[in-house]
Amino acid sequence: MEFKNLADQIINKTKLAGATDCDIVLAKGSSKSIAYRFGKVEDVEESVSRTFGIRALVGQKQSFVSSSNFEGKNIDILVSKVVEMAKLAPEDDTACLASPSQLETKFVDLDLCQENETKTELMIENVKKCEDAALSSDGIKNSEGSGASYGTSEFFLATSHGFMGGYKSSSNSISCSVIAGEGVQMERDYDYSSAIHYEDLAEPEQIGKNAANLTLSRLNPRKVESCKTSVVLDKRISGRIVNYVASAISGNAIARGTSFLKDSLNKQIFRKNISIIDDPKIVRGKNSSLFDGEGVKNQKTELVNNGILKTWILNTATAKKLNLKTTGHASRSIGAPPGTGTNNLFMANGIISYEDLMGSINTGFYATELIGMGVNLVTGDFSVGASGYWIENGEKIFPVSEVTIASNLKEMFLNLSAANDLEFKYGTNAPTLCIENMTLAGK
Secondary structure, three states: OHHHHHHHHHHHHHHHHOOOEEEEEEEEEEEEEEEEEOEEEEEEEEEEEEEEEEEEEEEEEEEEEEOOOOOOHOOOOHHHHHHHHHHOOOOOOOOOOOOHHHEEEOOOOOOOOOOOOOHHHHHHHHHHHHEEEEHHOEEEEEEEEEEEEEEEEEEEEOOOOOOOOEEEEEEEEEEEEEOOOOOOOOOOOOOOOOOOHHHOOOHHHHHHHHHHHHHHHOOOEEOOOOOOEEEEOOOOOOHHHHHHHHOOEHHHHHHHOOOOOOOOOOOOOOOOOOOOOEEEOOOOOOOOOOOOOOOEEEOOOOEEEOOOOOOOOOOHHHHHHOOOOOOOOOOOOOOOOEEOOOOOOOEEEOEEEEEHHHHHOOOOEEEEEEEEOOEEEEEEEEEEHHHHHHHHEOOEEEEEEEEEEEEEEHHHHEEEEEEEOOOOOOOOOOEEEEEEEEEEEOO
């Protein structure tokens, strides 16, 4: 109610100041975090924020302002300023609000906010358990520490053509990073868990043990010869493939013609058993939302179905550029125009088990970390540093570091197989993936 009344006031003032249309974004949040290392709390941080942004349209001109000062006098100044700025802005034939017929009117409960705050004392207890479990493993020599966080946020959107809606969400996390080995032979790794509700977090002791085991398994890495080989992407990094697809089919990239997939709509880009889905309506989903950043209805969307690219990712502006309709993928931040983005993005399970996928590989590379940003989404060229393990006869037999894996994303997509071990742990998720015939540059 606090945001609703304020939004009403700002909309009325902005219209009276000369705006044809406008929308208001209001947000507030609080967060706290604990840093813990070697039995001591190193840092406790807490923050609270409260901000708003105004978009004013005068015909097909638009401008934006934002502030954290909610005093009436400041709001009046900003309203006047944003309208005057809009009058001086260049014409933009995509500057408009979403169509009223596309707006969300039924708000479902997705259970995105836990009822009670996660207590600081519990967070401290958990980071202690987490690091203690890691340091109890033989061979772990040092710790980069463990950490925990808790936060809440509220997002509210109102438009001059009648949309008003908002929702609250919470977040919890526990993490641990440790070091094994000595001198130049030291290795580090980590594990973490994050969830909307505290009760959905992994046990802190398990997180610590996982961090220790992953670190120890990286000791004494070897070099391997350059070759053409199959590359397996661990679930920690396989979601990057899905993100490359999403970036390449975003409305802005397609409208500018700067995507290697610009001519691929309704064409086969993956093997027939691969599907990629965005679902904003997952209960307790990490990135779930009741509506998109323009108030438009959002829904489960198959971006790729049985290997065929089915849609672009569009907001109202990019849809208008392409003479299409928005797909309900507008993202929104304070004081900026709507962008495009996804919610709970994932690649669906494949048709084989992890064991069968690994068992099909005589020799290959199992990647657990990708290093660098060597991906060109205009051409699809892919070349990144990596570390992980060498595979022989379906088994990881020794750690490998300082290699580069390379190919072209179009070829990678068509040579990709997915296991059926999908988990929803990250913002973007995918099962374990195997990509055949990649170039591995080693010694």
